[in-house]
Amino acid sequence: xxxxxxxxxxxxxxxxxxxxxxxxxxxxxxxxxxxxxxxxxxxxxxxxxxxxxxxxxxxxxxxxxxxxxxxxxxxxxxxxxxxxxxxxxxxxxxxxxxxxxxxxxxxxxxxxxxxxxxxxxxxxxxxxxxxxxxxxxxxxxxxxxxxxxxxxxxxxxxxxxxxxxxxxxxxxxxxxxxxxxxxxxxxxxxxxxxxxxxxxxxxxxxxxxxxxxxxxxxxxxxxxxxxxxxxxxxxxxxxxxxxxxxxxxxxxxxxxxxxxxxxxxxxxxxxxxxxxxxxxxxxxxxxxxxxxxxxxxxxxxxxxxxxxxxxxxxxxxxxxxxxxxxxxxxxxxxxxxxxxxxxxxxxxxxxxxxxxxxxxxxxxxxxxxxxxxxxxxxxxxxxxxxxxxxxxxxxxxxxxxxxxxxxxxxxxxxxxxxxxxxxxxxxxxxxxxxxxxxxxxxxxxxxxxxxxxxxxxxxxxxxxxxxxxxxxxxxxxxxxxxxxxxxxxxxxxxxxxxxxxxxxxx
Numbered sequence: 001x002x003x004x005x006x007x008x009x010x011x012x013x014x015x016x017x018x019x020x021x022x023x024x025x026x027x028x029x030x031x032x033x034x035x036x037x038x039x040x041x042x043x044x045x046x047x048x049x050x051x052x053x054x055x056x057x058x059x060x061x062x063x064x065x066x067x068x069x070x071x072x073x074x075x076x077x078x079x080x081x082x083x084x085x086x087x088x089x090x091x092x093x094x095x096x097x098x099x100x101x102x103x104x105x106x107x108x109x110x111x112x113x114x115x116x117x118x119x120x121x122x123x124x125x126x127x128x129x130x131x132x133x134x135x136x137x138x139x140x141x142x143x144x145x146x147x148x149x150x151x152x153x154x155x156x157x158x159x160x161x162x163x164x165x166x167x168x169x170x171x172x173x174x175x176x177x178x179x180x181x182x183x184x185x186x187x188x189x190x191x192x193x194x195x196x197x198x199x200x201x202x203x204x205x206x207x208x209x210x211x212x213x214x215x216x217x218x219x220x221x222x223x224x225x226x227x228x229x230x231x232x233x234x235x236x237x238x239x240x241x242x243x244x245x246x247x248x249x250x251x252x253x254x255x256x257x258x259x260x261x262x263x264x265x266x267x268x269x270x271x272x273x274x275x276x277x278x279x280x281x282x283x284x285x286x287x288x289x290x291x292x293x294x295x296x297x298x299x300x301x302x303x304x305x306x307x308x309x310x311x312x313x314x315x316x317x318x319x320x321x322x323x324x325x326x327x328x329x330x331x332x333x334x335x336x337x338x339x340x341x342x343x344x345x346x347x348x349x350x351x352x353x354x355x356x357x358x359x360x361x362x363x364x365x366x367x368x369x370x371x372x373x374x375x376x377x378x379x380x381x382x383x384x385x386x387x388x389x390x391x392x393x394x395x396x397x398x399x400x401x402x403x404x405x406x407x408x409x410x411x412x413x414x415x416x417x418x419x420x421x422x423x424x425x426x427x428x429x430x431x432x433x434x435x436x437x438x439x440x441x442x443x444x445x446x447x448x449x450x451x452x453x454x455x456x457x458x459x460x461x462x463x464x465x466x467x468x469x470x471x472x473x474x475x476x477x478x479x480x481x482x483x484x485x486x487x488x489x490x491x492x493x494x495x496x497x498x499x500x501x502x503x504x505x506x
Contacts, residue, residue: 010154010161016174018155025145030132036175037245038146041125043171044252046150048079048110049087050157078260080113091151094144097136100128103143117260121251124244168253169194169221176383192222192293192346193381195421200291200344201229202430203393210288213238215269215331216295220250224257226291237262238287240269270327271302282310286341290332293346296385298324316364317357325351326361329392333370336396343394348387352458363456370394373404373433376460378412380419403446405463406432441466
């Protein structure tokens with residue numbers, strides 16, 4: 001029997017290689033942005049199956065093969081895996097004529113056996129779909145290949161092999177990275193790069209016992225990253241996501257991280273939020289921390305519905321119907337506790353200076369002493385867009401009225417696909433924000449009077465001067481260099497003429 005010490009950890013490359021092979025199964029069949037839906041669901045089933053396999057082996061050894069005691073022990077686990085729903089059962093049926101239907105039934109059985117934890121997570125995925133996966137013969141062949149790809153011995157998803165890594169998030173990022181160019185915003189608008197998520201988590205500094213909400217949670221990686229910053233399991237997570245399949249992936253992601261109690265709602269945050277105070281149906285639930293990377297400048301976000309918003313979220317003004325940035329910001333501010341609630345949101349730079357309705361909303365947020373920091377990030381950090389972004393931090397109940405402006409746009413690692421923040425870049429931003437002191441060409445502490453003088457324009461160059469004067473040219477030294485080079489050139493030409501004469505004589 002293999003001991004724990006002899007087990008070789010499954011590397012992220014092995015997992016990514018298996019995922020890439022599985023992607024080949026669907027190439028040319030469905031849009032690249034949809035690959036992740038089928039791949040990640042199968043990855044989830046494989047993970048649950050391998051976890052169950054580990055537990056069965058552990059309890060069988062512990063109870064000397066006593067089946068009844070093994071079953072009782074398994075019933076006390078945090079999830080149940082029906083025997084005819086696990087990956088290895090499906091793999092054994094890979095040649096069946098109705099393999100797509102069998103996978104769908106397995107998904108239903110997993111949901112039924114885990115009500116309250118996994119209920120509804122597979123409702124938006126159909127492995128027996130003719131429009132997506134082709135007619136019966138082709139569909140069966142594709143699903144057989146998919147099952148064989150995930151049966152690779154190197155793709156062992158047991159916890160003893162993968163440890164506590166964010167495998168789901170890593171694979172999600174890998175898939176988006178592969179297909180971002182072809183899928184555009186479909187592939188990347190709901191994913192926050194891990195380094196940016198880490199920065200947000202450190203800036204918001206969540207504490208034990210706090211409630212954390214992401215109203216545009218996507219796959220949940222940002223929410224999980226903020227929760228992990230606490231270093232304790234004493235927290236409560238909430239999220240809302242408009243895309244049904246992404247909502248399902250978020251629920252799976254929460255489960256994989258042992259955050260089963262997270263309340264993740266499938267809804268449109270701006271037009272029909274579901275995180276509502278049960279005692280006051282016209283009020284949102286309030287949270288200690290609200291964090292999000294909402295889609296940039298969302299068009300048709302729901303301005304008409306916002307005119308009669310029963311939660312009164314838009315009392316500072318209605319954002320333009322073609323740009324939903326301040327709709328998300330106002331929702332987040334309203335969802336934060338009045339006494340000390342913190343908000344961290346990633347926005348495009350236009351949010352800092354655009355006028356009209358947005359300018360009026362921005363003025364009111366500043367006049368209410370809610371804005372705490374404006375942090376400019378490098379370009380090309382996010383999948384699907386190369387534009388630079390900024391982080392806005394808001395805090396309720398502040399005991400000061402200055403605003404920290406940080407220009408972190410020049411500090412990053414330049415990678416092939418995306419730029420990335422390095423650990424030292426994150427540390428520098430965090431130190432500047434916490435110190436709230438002037439740093440030449442990097443950080444400025446803006447006063448209310450200064451912001452008013454700038455007509456509430458938050459464009460970072462107005463506050464952080466990064467101008468680098470051109471180096472003074474020594475004209476005399478340059479002239480001397482020119483004369484020296486011209487003399488050397490004359491000498492070289494004379495030598496060349498001599499060589500040419502010798503050649504002609506020969």
